[in-house]
Amino acid sequence: MNLMSFDAALPVIFMALMGIAMLVYVISDGYDLGVGMLMHRATDAEKDVLVASIGPFWDANETWLVLGIGILLIAFPKAHGLVLGELYLPVALMLVGLTLRGVAFDFRVKAHDSHKRMWDRLFFAGSTLASVSQGWMLGRYVSGFGSGWNYPLFAAAIAAALPMAYVMMGATWLVMKTDGELQKRAVQWAKIAWLPMVVGLVLISMATPWISATVRERWFVLPEFIALLAIPLMTGVALVAARALLNTRAVLGPLAWLPFVLLILVFLLGFLGLAYSIYPYVVIDQLTIWQAASSPAALKVILFGTCISVPAIAGYTVFSYRVFRGKTGELKYA
Amino acid sequence: MDALILARMQFAANITFHILFPTISIGLGWLLLFFRLRWLKTSRAGGDPLQAQGWLDAYRFWTKVFALSFALGVVSGITMSFQFGTNWPGFMERVGNIAGPLLGYEVLTAFFLEAGFLGIMLFGHGRVSEKVHLMATFFVAFGTTLSAFWILALNSWMQTPAGYEIVDGVYHVKSWVEVIFNPSFPYRLVHMLLASSLTCAFLLIGLSAWQTLRGVAQRSAPKVMRVGLTLAALAIPVQIFVGDQHGLNTLEHQPAKIAAMEGVWETERGAPLLLFALPDDKARTNHFELKLPKMASLILTHELDGEIKGLNDFRDKHPPALPLFFAFRIMVGVGVLMLATSWLGWWLLRRSRWQPGALPKWLLWSFAGMTFSGWIATVAGWYVTEIGRQPYIVYGLIRTADVTSKQPSSMIGLTLALYITLYLALIVAYVGVLKYMAEKPEEAMQHDPADRAALPTAATGAAA
Secondary structure: OHHHHHHHHHHHHHHHHHHHHHHHHHHHHHHHHHHOHHHHHOOOOHHHHHHHHHHHHHHHHHHHHHHHHHHHHHHHHHHHHHHHOHHHHHHHHHHHHHHHHHHHHHHHHHOOOOHHHHHHHHHHHHHHHHHHHHHHHHHHOOOOOOOOOHHHHHHHHHHHHHHHHHHHHHHHHHHOOOOOHHHHHHHHHHHHHHHHHHHHHHHHHHHHHHHHHHHHHHHOOHHHHHHOHHHHHHHHHHHHHHHHOOOHHHHHHHOOOHHHHHHHHHHHHHHHHHHHHHHOOOOOOEEEEHHHHOOOOHHHHHHHHHHHHHHHHHHHHHHHHHHOOOOOOOOOOO | HHHHHHHHHHHHHHHHHHHHHHHHOOOHHHHHHHHHHHHHHHHOOOOOOHHHHHHHHHHHHHHHHHHHHHHHHHHHHHHHHHHHHHHHHHHHHHHHHHHHHHHHHHHHHHHHHHHHHHHHHHHOEEOEEHHHHHHHHHHHHHHHHHHHHHHHHHHHHHHOOOOOEEOOOOOEOOOOOHHHOOOOHHHHHHHHHHHHHHHHHHHHHHHHHHHHHHHHHHOOHHHHHHHHEEEEEHHHHHHHHHHHHHHHHHHHHHHHHHHHHHHOOEEEOOOEEEEEEEEEOOOOEEEEEEEEOOOOHHHHHOOOOOOOOOHHHOOOOOOOOOHHHHHHHHHHHHHHHHHHHHHHHHHHHHHOOHHHOOHHHHHHHHHHHOHHHHHHHHHHHHHHHHHHHEEEEOOOOHHHHHOOOOOHHHHHHHHHHHHHHHHHHHHHHHHHHHHHHHHHHHHHOOOOOOOOOOOOOOOOHHHH
């Protein structure tokens, strides 16, 4: 292999790794943040099931954010400073939200009974704050931190839509992981979240090319445009199928897993669309991945570790999900 | 206030809050593995069922403390991964090639390992075999320690940089072995691991003493207190020795830090040890000195007339004396208290046939008072080492002021206030919940609401 070309490919590999880490984060923490945002709709007994359904997973889910941000930090240090400098306040708010969510989770079962309600509220508030902040950050990032009246509006739209998508993820997760009355209620919650989420997605898909010339040029050129049509089409099919499924009886039984999987597909497609829009920038219109990357020597050291540890991480993640597969039962410290 | 001070305060607030929890989870992970192994051993055929139950109780109770501490460590650790970029953007731009891989390996090898197996460790018993569960407990303990390894490698490199070369202002690695095993790393790693053991030991001692005082001691209390006291009594002399060695290492590589710790302004031979003083960084002198002649030279150089360099030899290149002087004395003071308490306590507990209930009240109250003494010593020690690195972020090479964030100070101040409020509230909640759990151990263990999260239908069996 030509050494020069491998060196030049390293930033691409790390961009892909960062993207995958972020995608896994958004999907996995997405469903548990969504469950957190559904807390206030659940009865006291149901709240315990909600928490039990995500209990064994949330720690590891959140770790993907550390990996994603970590790769940004270590592989693209120039972009890390720029991005986090631009997003200073929403990052702080997101961190406060994630902190409240994470600790409320543990405190609520250990604290005095009279404090439990407060921790439940903080669990809900933390999940919501983190999701809204993430939506805002995504909006600012995709639009290249532009200034003008329309940019904050765009970010605000995503700040409203992303939590809806998370709620939908959370609701379909519960459809899969619970049964009985709670499962039926989860189906209702999913139905309620579906419309705002779809409206949000459509608006954003239309607004992104409008707000960014770079994205516009990427998408609306023939023949790429025709090939790319597959992405919105498949997304649409998945969304409609998920909605139709929620009306059937099968969703309470053998197909309980399907809406959740369809939602994952929607996130995956959205991610591909986004990746296509942004590449090869790490900060759109400002910094390409090659301009922002660390030295090839440092990247190789990290890549070596990644090649060994990521399969292991995938392995024990799968193992953990298998151990806690099936409907959520009792969650006991033992 | 200027942005640099605010950015430092914000980062300090965050790492101070963060380190409290890994300090507990690093040691507690291994202690849980120990409790588990004792339980397995005593519950075998021919064992004493009461003994076995005591170890299991200890494991169950302290698992909950671990889960809580771990969660607080994770959320504050995530905050840190962001604050590297928000507070010190120039740091990664300059030394990213060195710091990046070290942080990366921490996330990849340690963070995921602990978080991945934590679910199985906490909730998996009965779902996986005893062996797999034991493995999961081991991986969690190992992961926390591995995490300390990488983080301390980076921190030590920032104190005593080695194995690098500079090309166009950017740092590159010449030898990873030299970067990781830089001169201060072995001392700092061992010092921190022992600090964690001591923090856990006094937490075990303190909570079981509190339970005994309140008359709610569990079956496990005698065992837990004995383990805690034994661990403390063994670890503290080693810690004092290691601390001394670490100090000598600092004298060799960061003499200005030592001068500030000892309040030495002028280079002198046969320097006295200051038992008390009020260092004045503006006037560059000390007030109210209370000194033991020649002792500082003896301790630091092991010679009565050894030379100690004074701060005036390091103009503009040394840390402030006041915080270092006091933080160092607080750490040493707590260490001496730990030595006295653990040795006396171990001896008295042995004399009362390992029954905490038979101990004198004043001793139990002292134990309870020292529940969080490990936190105080650890934080004071970190202040010595971190403030002692100033005005540099990488000692002798990069000044903190050169890499700081360009955020307006109002923004940093606002978020600082937000973080401090949150952290103080969480520390209060953490200590409060620990106290509550200690006082209601049965409730905390058996009537866990999550335990009752049974399903409304009979599908539980099918899912298993």
